[in-house]
Amino acid sequence: MNALRIGLVGLGTVGTSVWNNLRSQEELLSRRCGKALRIEKVAEKDRERAREAGVPESQWTSDWRDLALDPSLDVVVELIGGTGIAADLIRESLFHGKDVVTANKALLAERGKELTAFAAERGRRLLFEASVAGGIPLLLALREGLIANEILSLHGIINGTCNYLLSAMASRSLPYREALREAKELGYAEADETLDVAGHDTAHKAVLLSALAYGFWPRLEEVHTEGIQHIDPLDLHFAQELGYSLKLLAILRSHPTRGEIEVRVHPTLLRKGHLLSSVSGVFNAVAVWGDVVGETLFYGRGAGGDPTSSAVLSDLASLASGEVSAREVTSSSVRQAALSLRPMARIFSRYYVRFLVEDRPGVLAEIARVFAAEKISISSVIQPEGHRGKTVPLIVPLIVLLHRSREADVQRACRIIETLPTVKEPAILLRVEDLEPEEEQAS
């Protein structure tokens, strides 16, 4: 039986799992692919780590170029992370006639358009199933299983760290700092958590999902990105009481008649009862709405060595069996030219807005007047029990739920309301998402 000859670069969390699982699943994979999947060489800076993983000395090198330039290899697997050397490694490998498999969402979100175009130019494949939602075969589903569908919308919980933190804060009323400390102890958060909690990691993946779903690579810096680090437990509490869960979502939605794609990342209230709202802990889940299939839901582990290696092995198996579909992101460049990113100011959503106000007659009327002037319709107003401070008049929370409105109008109304003397702090604004596809709005 002939073999797919693989070079593996990086023996960290994912690389070591790929090394182990490729060996443990070797027989099964070769039976299913009709070809053996064989790691011929491993590049890892740390010699001791390679020894510990059981990589024979004859297969080890510290220099990734040995793999990129090796004419006997068919594919190079990049698992070192980062956006510097990893980019050189991918380009060199493609240039020298190899297919490339990577899990590097940070790099692809920045340079995926260029790198996939370069792969196509060289007649090679650049596959990245492991870069979004770890073990969930989501990219494969978008590429193959849903090929007959226009993707109307996609809502994803695709950062396990954030989902763990929000779940812990909501279910056990933990303050953010304490939930974060616990997540770090359990290995669910990095020592520097910024990339995750500020929403950047989710934004990286949202860019890749847009490329797969629409053939459209939005510029990362233009994707509206809010994290969870400023979530007040008070809002989690009120959200629960109102029948919502709070999740950090990547939201993609197409507006075909205007040639626009929405791609945004922010904490979002979801009506309890939708399956996505009950996804807790480090799990990922993605709801995809196709025009033919309707709603689909994908669920599983979004990170960790084994789940992520499962996705890397899936890419390798696709290459081995020659089953990578024609519908790759690179083939969508024609559509890309026709699409643009919908500016955040023109998205439509429902909203939860919390003000801290003086508890005196007329305050609500003043706020309602501003919303009305901006043609924003209020669906309900809640004045929860409890207050802050002992001053008279009391300072109390006032929650206003808004019907579907345009983001720019809501933001403008909030800025005006914040200038009212009876309003004490900047408004807390959370978007409330309905997962159904939207009717096209005039905007």
Ligand SMILES: NC(=O)c1ccc[n+]([C@@H]2O[C@H](COP(=O)([O-])OP(=O)(O)OC[C@H]3O[C@@H](n4cnc5c(N)ncnc54)[C@H](OP(=O)(O)O)[C@@H]3O)[C@@H](O)[C@H]2O)c1
């Ligand atoms: N971990 C996950 O759950 C997960 C999930 C999805 C995607 N990913 C992505 O998968 C990639 C790898 O993540 P990871 O968690 O496995 O990272 P990691 O544990 O930090 O492993 C990276 C490995 O690559 C080695 N390395 C770095 N530069 C190298 C070079 N120039 N040549 C050879 N080896 C080099 C590192 O060695 P040193 O430590 O000595 O630098 C380390 O052993 C990243 O792009 C990440 O975003 C990870």
